Each structure stands twice: as C-alpha cells, then as structure tokens.
Amino acid sequence: MMDKWLINGLADEVITADDRGLSYGDGLFETIAVRDGACRFWSEHMARLRSGCQRLGLPAPVPEQLERDAHELIGAAERGTLKMIVTAGRGPRGYRRPQPVASTRLVGFSVESAPGPREKARVRLCATPWGSNRVLAGMKTLNRLEQVLARAEWDSAGIAEGVMLGAHGRIVSGTMSNLFIVVEGQLLTPRLDACGVHGIMRAKVFDVAGRLGLACREEDLPGSLLKQADDMFLTNALWGAWPVERLDEYLFAGSEVTARIMDGLLQLGVTECRC
Amino acid sequence: MMDKWLINGLADEVITADDRGLSYGDGLFETIAVRDGACRFWSEHMARLRSGCQRLGLPAPVPEQLERDAHELIGAAERGTLKMIVTAGRGPRGYRRPQPVASTRLVGFSVESAPGPREKARVRLCATPWGSNRVLAGMKTLNRLEQVLARAEWDSAGIAEGVMLGAHGRIVSGTMSNLFIVVEGQLLTPRLDACGVHGIMRAKVFDVAGRLGLACREEDLPGSLLKQADDMFLTNALWGAWPVERLDEYLFAGSEVTARIMDGLLQLGVTECRC
Numbered sequence: 001m002m003d004k005w006l007i008n009g010l011a012d013e014v015i016t017a018d019d020r021g022l023s024y025g026d027g028l029f030e031t032i033a034v035r036d037g038a039c040r041f042w043s044e045h046m047a048r049l050r051s052g053c054q055r056l057g058l059p060a061p062v063p064e065q066l067e068r069d070a071h072e073l074i075g076a077a078e079r080g081t082l083k084m085i086v087t088a089g090r091g092p093r094g095y096r097r098p099q100p101v102a103s104t105r106l107v108g109f110s111v112e113s114a115p116g117p118r119e120k121a122r123v124r125l126c127a128t129p130w131g132s133n134r135v136l137a138g139m140k141t142l143n144r145l146e147q148v149l150a151r152a153e154w155d156s157a158g159i160a161e162g163v164m165l166g167a168h169g170r171i172v173s174g175t176m177s178n179l180f181i182v183v184e185g186q187l188l189t190p191r192l193d194a195c196g197v198h199g200i201m202r203a204k205v206f207d208v209a210g211r212l213g214l215a216c217r218e219e220d221l222p223g224s225l226l227k228q229a230d231d232m233f234l235t236n237a238l239w240g241a242w243p244v245e246r247l248d249e250y251l252f253a254g255s256e257v258t259a260r261i262m263d264g265l266l267q268l269g270v271t272e273c274r275c
Numbered sequence: 276m277m278d279k280w281l282i283n284g285l286a287d288e289v290i291t292a293d294d295r296g297l298s299y300g301d302g303l304f305e306t307i308a309v310r311d312g313a314c315r316f317w318s319e320h321m322a323r324l325r326s327g328c329q330r331l332g333l334p335a336p337v338p339e340q341l342e343r344d345a346h347e348l349i350g351a352a353e354r355g356t357l358k359m360i361v362t363a364g365r366g367p368r369g370y371r372r373p374q375p376v377a378s379t380r381l382v383g384f385s386v387e388s389a390p391g392p393r394e395k396a397r398v399r400l401c402a403t404p405w406g407s408n409r410v411l412a413g414m415k416t417l418n419r420l421e422q423v424l425a426r427a428e429w430d431s432a433g434i435a436e437g438v439m440l441g442a443h444g445r446i447v448s449g450t451m452s453n454l455f456i457v458v459e460g461q462l463l464t465p466r467l468d469a470c471g472v473h474g475i476m477r478a479k480v481f482d483v484a485g486r487l488g489l490a491c492r493e494e495d496l497p498g499s500l501l502k503q504a505d506d507m508f509l510t511n512a513l514w515g516a517w518p519v520e521r522l523d524e525y526l527f528a529g530s531e532v533t534a535r536i537m538d539g540l541l542q543l544g545v546t547e548c549r550c
Contacts (some may be wrong), residue, residue: 014289025300133406
C-alpha cells in the first residue's frame with residue numbers, strides 16, 4: 001500500500017463506492033519516480049495525463065494542484081514512488097457520465113530505499129494477450145485487467161517481467177514496461193497504435209537514440225522476432241532501461257546498442273542505468 | 276448514486292484508495308432487478324459472478340453473504356436495483372495480486388418506482404469499437420471504459436442505447452444491453468467469444484426461444500446486417516427485452532418473433548415485457 005494519500009488535496013485514504021474509477025475504471029493513472037527529493041520527468045508525466053484526460057473527455061487536471069499534493073507528500077523524503085489517479089468522479093449507476101464531471105484526484109506516495117545493483121532481468125512470454133482498441137491504445141487507464149491476468153501467470157520471484165503479445169501474435173510490451181529489441185544492430189520497439197501504453201521512459205529512449213544517431217524504429221513486430229533478437233531491454237518510469245538476460249530458455253547475446261542507450265539515459269539522470 | 280451500500284457486510288460507503296478494484300478494475304459486478312421485493316434471477320446472477328471469479332482467479336464469493344447483504348438492503352422495498360461489486364481487495368502497487376486475495380464485497384441498492392409504459396427504443400450506431408480479448412470476453416468486469424466512451428458519444432434523452440461493433444466491423448451489443456435481430460424470420464444474436472457480456476436476460480431469451488421452438492442462432496454478424504434486419508430488440512436485467520423502433524434513420528418493420536419472445540419473458544415474470 002502507499003504510505004499516505006491525498007484525496008482531492010486532503011489527507012485521506014478512501015473514496016466513495018460510487019466513484020466511476022471503481023465502477024468502470026473511468027480514469028487514468030501515473031507512476032512517477034521520486035529521486036533526490038524530486039519527481040523525475042514531471043512535465044512529461046503531466047503532459048501524458050493531460051493528453052489522456054483529453055482523449056477520455058475528462059476535465060484537464062490542474063498541474064499546480066498535483067504539484068502541491070506531490071510536494072506535501074514527499075516532504076523531506078529523498079526517494080520513493082508517487083502514484084496519481086484521476087477519475088471521472090462520483091456518479092449514478094450507468095455508463096453515462098454526469099455533466100459536468102467533477103473528477104476525483106488521488107495522489108499517493110511511498111518512501112523506498114535505493115535497491116542494490118541489479119542483475120540482468122529474466123523474463124517470460126505470457127499467454128494472456130493484449131486486446132486491441134485504438135480508442136484506448138497508448139493511455140495508462142484504470143482498465144488494467146489484461147496486465148493483471150498476465151502478471152498472475154507466474155509466481156517465481158526470479159522472473160522480473162512477462163512479455164505480452166497482441167492481435168496477430170505481434171509483440172506489445174511487458175506487463176508493466178515497454179520493450180525494445182536489437183536485431184542486427186537495429187533498435188526496434190512495437191508500434192502502440194492498437195494497444196499498449198506510451199511509457200515516459202520509452203519516449204526518453206527515442207530522445208537518447210536520436211541524440212546518439214541511432215535510428216529507433218517503431219514497427220509491427222511479430223512475436224517470432226523475440227527469440228531471434230540479439231538483445232532486449234525493458235523500460236518504465238522506475239526501472240529506467242533494464243537489460244534482459246533471457247526470455248524463457250532463450251539467452252540474448254547482448255548488444256552495444258543497449259549499453260549506449262543506458263549510458264544516454266544515465267546522462268539524463270536515470271541513475272538506475274548505472275549497471 | 277445508490278441509496279445505500281454495504282461494504283464487506285457493513286453499512287459504509289467508502290473503499291480504500293489502494294483497492295485493486297480502483298487501481299486496475301480488478302473485479303466484477305452484477306446489476307440485479309429487484310421486483311416484488313425479490314432479486315429476479317438471483318441464482319443466474321450468482322452463477323455468472325462465480326464463473327467470472329473463477330476465470331479471473333479470484334476467490335469465489337459466498338452466496339449466503341451476498342444474500343444476507345441483499346436482504347438487509349432491500350428491507351421492505353418492492354422495487355429497485357441492486358448492484359454487487361467483487362474486487363481483488365487491497366494490495367500494494369503493482370499488477371501482482373497479494374496471496375491470498377482478500378476480496379472486497381460491495382452491495383448497493385436504490386429504490387426505484389415502476390416507470391410508465393415505454394415506447395419502442397430509438398438507438399444509434401456508435402463509433403467507439405469494442406476491443407477483442409478472449410480472456411475477458413463475456414464477463415461483466417470493472418474494465419468498462421469502452422462502454423463509457425461509446426455512451427459519451429450522444430447526449431440526447433431520446434436515444435435509449437448505442438450499438439457497438441467489434442473487430443472486423445462485427446456486431447457486438449449495445450453499450451449496456453445485448454442485442455437480437457430478426458432477419459427473414461430467423462432470430463440472431465452476436466457470438467460473444469471475443470468480446471461483449473453474457474447477459475442474464477440474453478440467456479433467458481435463449482430459454483424462451485427454445486421453449487417456443489424458435490431457433491436462436493449465435494453467429495458472427497456483420498454490421499451491415501443491422502440495417503437489413505426486420506426487427507431488433509435489446510435485453511438487459513432491468514429492461515427485459517425492449518423492441519427497437521429505429522437505428523439512426525433506419526426503421527425496423529417489426530416481427531412477430533419479437534412479440535413471441537417478449538410474451539415468453541413475461542411468462543417468466545419479466546413484467547417489463549408487457550407492452
């Protein structure tokens with residue numbers, strides 16, 4: 001559980017049973033790394049949240065309110081995870097939203113100490129597919145049952161992540177991370193116009209790759225490519241980029257491209273990539 | 276809002292911010308018609324809830340607890356709507372469920388008076404598609420953003436429902452109802468193995484059709500069939516079967532089949548079908 005929550009700006013830990021976030025998953029969330037006492041990539045998280053609200057037809061969140069909440073919760077803490085949830089607020093039964101929508105804003109924070117040096121990740125291929133829907137694709141909505149079911153496929157602490165496929169057996173991402181592969185020196189990542197989440201760290205990889213003169217191609221990638229790749233790494237807001245040792249029994253040879261991307265992220269302050 | 280809630284059997288109206296029902300839509304719900312002081316098709320709703328929990332890997336709900344909750348909430352009321360939500364309960368951040376799962380059980384009730392006689396419904400075709408995922412298909416999960424977005428497409432009180440299409444432009448259902456069409460005397464309804472919700476009233480239509488010697492075929496139905504059909508009716512737990520007058524500008528000619536199904540439902544106590 002988060003150590004503490006602010007709900008609509010007030011210290012609290014509950015929402016009403018008729019909040020549409022619970023009833024229908026009618027809302028969005030953000031998970032933000034707090035490092036050196038600050039929210040890493042704050043403006044990027046705010047931009048994604050604003051864009052998601054616009055696509056869902058929800059009122060735009062007020063960044064100053066969220067910033068005030070974050071500041072109050074983080075206090076003097078150096079490191080942890082901030083979670084923000086914006087829902088369509090309370091409403092009567094039925095899919096129709098009340099007009100105007102009065103959003104519910106939840107901000108939670110947990111202090112976390114820095115983990116020790118990490119090994120390369122071991123991951124598995126999940127059977128649970130990621131459904132396609134262009135109207136939801138890319139957003140971090142509260143409808144996450146597909147990822148919950150994929151994550152429930154394994155219980156071994158040694159497995160860090162599961163890779164999910166989508167329609168036609170195409171690669172989508174990890175359950176909680178985006179995924180990049182290196183094939184013949186080329187950096188590739190799945191297109192996310194039918195499903196998946198546009199991760200903040202994923203966008204940072206594009207920036208870094210561009211700066212390094214490495215082309216990074218977004219494509220429809222068949223699942224068969226996973227076990228032909230030279231290397232794979234996973235990204236999310238908390239991990240930075242995390243190289244993968246093996247996918248099930250398949251061992252990645254490794255690639256200089258991954259090391260260069262990680263070094264580039266480290267230059268941006270993503271200290272998880274110091275490995 | 277519901278008039279009153281019981282949460283894990285206690286009069287309350289809040290859940291904690293770290294309930295997985297809110298975080299990820301990790302749960303299921305049922306909407307039950309209370310008629311003449313009793314829950315209509317109680318055992319069918321319980322069976323669907325149990326089956327859904329099994330598919331999602333959640334602990335089976337205890338029917339006696341739900342029954343006690345329902346009884347307490349309904350009291351001496353004659354008519355209303357009961358809503359049940361079962362979630363995967365509280366958990367730390369992350370898609371992985373805590374083991375064992377301690378579900379949250381919410382039961383809400385609102386008194387409603389009987390509406391006056393209803394006209395045939397006017398419906399529209401929605402642009403928001405229903406995504407496909409066989410692992411979620413058929414269940415009434417808390418992941419309902421697709422239906423929320425489809426319902427947000429219109430605001431006219433004269434439009435009762437919107438019809439949603441799925442992959443390859445196939446008919447799925449209404450946003451909050453199942454859909455039947457009559458084509459050349461044949462009763463047809465979309466297969467729901469890739470998306471949609473297996474409605475309790477939909478199953479009752481199958482029963483009634485069988486008893487009347489009317490074949491009712493579940494098929495993959497192209498959207499183009501909608502405006503070639505002789506008749507259309509919608510079903511859900513609260514409406515029974517509701518004949519449709521028009522879909523956008525297309526007027527249904529009407530069919531004796533619809534009247535026979537409605538009469539059969541009326542025999543089962545679905546008094547909404549007295550029209």
